[in-house]
Amino acid sequence: MSLYSLVVDAAARTPDALAVHDLVTGLGYGALDARADAYLAALRGRGVRPGDRVLVWTDKTAEAVAVAQAVLRCGAIHVPVARGNPRERVARIAADARPALIVTDHADHVPGAVCVPCPDLLREADLLREAAYGPATAHHPVQLSDPAYILYTSGSTGTPKGVCLSHGNALAFVDWACRELDLTAADRLANHAAFGFDLSVFDLYGAFRAGASVHLVGETLAQAAGPLVDFLLERRITVWYSVPSALVLMAEYGELLERGPGALRACVFAGEPFPLKRLKELRGAWPGVRMLNWYGPTETNVCTSYEVTAADLARTTPLPIGSPVAGDTVWLDDGEILVGGPTVMLGYWGGERQAGPYRTGDLGRYDAGGLLEYRGRADDMAKVRGYRIEPAEVAGALVAHETVRDAVVLVVGTGLDARLHAFVVPEPGRAPELAELRRHCAVFLPPYMTVDGVHVVGGFPRTPNGKVDRAVLGGLVARGVRA
Amino acid sequence: MTDLDRAVLLDQLLRYVREELEAGVPADLITPDSPLLEMGVLDSVRTARLLAHIRTAYDVRVPPVHMTGEHFRTPSTITDLILLLRSQAASL
Numbered sequence: 001m002s003l004y005s006l007v008v009d010a011a012a013r014t015p016d017a018l019a020v021h022d023l024v025t026g027l028g029y030g031a032l033d034a035r036a037d038a039y040l041a042a043l044r045g046r047g048v049r050p051g052d053r054v055l056v057w058t059d060k061t062a063e064a065v066a067v068a069q070a071v072l073r074c075g076a077i078h079v080p081v082a083r084g085n086p087r088e089r090v091a092r093i094a095a096d097a098r099p100a101l102i103v104t105d106h107a108d109h110v111p112g113a114v115c116v117p118c119p120d121l122l123r124e125a126d127l128l129r130e131a132a133y134g135p136a137t138a139h140h141p142v143q144l145s146d147p148a149y150i151l152y153t154s155g156s157t158g159t160p161k162g163v164c165l166s167h168g169n170a171l172a173f174v175d176w177a178c179r180e181l182d183l184t185a186a187d188r189l190a191n192h193a194a195f196g197f198d199l200s201v202f203d204l205y206g207a208f209r210a211g212a213s214v215h216l217v218g219e220t221l222a223q224a225a226g227p228l229v230d231f232l233l234e235r236r237i238t239v240w241y242s243v244p245s246a247l248v249l250m251a252e253y254g255e256l257l258e259r260g261p262g263a264l265r266a267c268v269f270a271g272e273p274f275p276l277k278r279l280k281e282l283r284g285a286w287p288g289v290r291m292l293n294w295y296g297p298t299e300t301n302v303c304t305s306y307e308v309t310a311a312d313l314a315r316t317t318p319l320p321i322g323s324p325v326a327g328d329t330v331w332l333d334d335g336e337i338l339v340g341g342p343t344v345m346l347g348y349w350g351g352e353r354q355a356g357p358y359r360t361g362d363l364g365r366y367d368a369g370g371l372l373e374y375r376g377r378a379d380d381m382a383k384v385r386g387y388r389i390e391p392a393e394v395a396g397a398l399v400a401h402e403t404v405r406d407a408v409v410l411v412v413g414t415g416l417d418a419r420l421h422a423f424v425v426p427e428p429g430r431a432p433e434l435a436e437l438r439r440h441c442a443v444f445l446p447p448y449m450t451v452d453g454v455h456v457v458g459g460f461p462r463t464p465n466g467k468v469d470r471a472v473l474g475g476l477v478a479r480g481v482r483a
Numbered sequence: 484m485t486d487l488d489r490a491v492l493l494d495q496l497l498r499y500v501r502e503e504l505e506a507g508v509p510a511d512l513i514t515p516d517s518p519l520l521e522m523g524v525l526d527s528v529r530t531a532r533l534l535a536h537i538r539t540a541y542d543v544r545v546p547p548v549h550m551t552g553e554h555f556r557t558p559s560t561i562t563d564l565i566l567l568l569r570s571q572a573a574s575l
Binding site: 218 | 518
């Protein structure tokens with residue numbers, strides 16, 4: 001059993017059933033299987049070996065999904081990176097992952113790395129097919145404990161860090177999720193999250209395990225409220241999974257509650273707290289749709305779940321993140337959420353192997369009914385519209401600018417109103433400007449990490465023990481202090 | 484539906500992005516070839532407002548298949564998209 005056998009098995013059962021559809025093209029299971037084998041031959045032709053990393057820097061396309069399947073069949077490790085990441089950040093990720101190959105679907109490239117567009121790989125596969133094709137597409141037998149993919153998240157040291165998960169980690173979560181949602185071949189799943197985010201693991205592999213279809217939402221469409229609702233209805237999506245911000249956006253600007261739910265039977269959200277009032281509106285509008293609140297950092301996959309019911313319409317306390325799932329054990333140690341079990345990562349790429357439970361850095365408590373509640377972070381890590389952001393990574397990019405001597409970044413506001421504010425100490429005689437710093441950020445960071453406000457200060461307020469007093473800085477923003 | 488001159492449309496669109504979208508960047512940085520997505524100008528809320536504006540001002544609904552980075556990269560490409568969708572609607 002491996003993560004790649006899900007598509008192989010579905011292709012044997014139902015080769016003609018739709019597997020994956022992007023905005024333009026769809027591939028049935030048989031076609032996806034054949035495509036993956038073609039890419040597999042090409043990757044092998046390029047010298048990719050088991051255990052190598054293959055970084056896939058593409059739009060969200062059916063081709064990119066086929067490449068990912070090929071990487072896994074090769075016994076190599078899939079490193080998905082969203083197209084929206086600028087070259088500088090991809091270069092940093094590549095410096096850490098040290099991939100044998102970067103697969104793209106565009107002309108941009110990372111200096112010093114081998115970058116090859118999908119069409120080139122397919123041409124190479126054709127040449128191989130004419131030579132000796134058979135053994136070139138034998139699938140590498142992997143162990144459940146072998147690494148399958150690395151997801152790069154924002155790092156508190158200023159560099160993205162790679163969360164490495166095994167075939168077994170992913171399957172433990174996917175098996176549970178498929179049972180919990182009773183997924184069948186008739187389901188049509190939307191894939192809203194970027195491939196580099198862990199929410200995609202459910203959309204893709206949940207669909208493949210059930211022989212269902214997954215419908216890819218491109219990066220630009222993922223931000224567009226009205227067209228997203230059109231997509232949900234036109235594709236007759238039955239299972240939706242996204243950050244709450246996406247649903248709130250669709251409700252606020254795309255008439256989601258009035259126009260939906262279409263064929264939707266399950267609506268699942270994770271990644272940040274769902275504002276209670278908004279959730280009640282959604283639940284009130286769609287009483288027939290199952291709604292689940294999932295929790296788990298990238299490092300653990302989903303490890304707890306709470307199903308929203310009609311009783312929650314009267315709720316006044318925060319929505320729980322629920323109870324442990326997927327064979328995991330979840331508990332509190334001095335208020336911090338700890339997770340142990342089969343879904344917990346192998347470790348950070350290049351770091352020590354994860355031993356024992358994972359300390360999430362998330363704070364929790366039990367409600368009166370014994371269900372877990374999320375209470376915030378023990379450190380500076382922040383979420384902006386569901387995106388995980390280490391303020392230190394943004395500050396690190398700002399300090400790299402010639403006008404900035406020192407920087408502290410914090411998130412002000414919640415939900416759709418969350419904004420990244422930077423407090424910057426200028427180099428002597430220099431005057432940092434918002435527009436220029438945003439341009440600079442765009443070179444080093446994905447768009448969701450760009451600063452929305454810049455405040456030039458002479459120094460940072462400190463707490464009695466010498467740490468930057470972020471609460472005081474937050475107060476300055478609230479009082480409208482401007483650059 | 485009357486024919487809309489590309490230059491006029493681009494001009495109107497630039498004015499909208501500069502003056503009404505509250506893009507968080509100085510107006511002179513918004514040019515026909517400004518990379519709006521990379522600059523973070525088109526975040527989810529501003530995208531929603533821009534789409535509403537396009538719908539009201541030009542009677543154009545952007546279908547999901549056209550919601551791509553290629554079409555929304557710059558004011559210039561958005562102008563071309565509006566013209567494309569208008570011509571498609573006119574030929575129906």
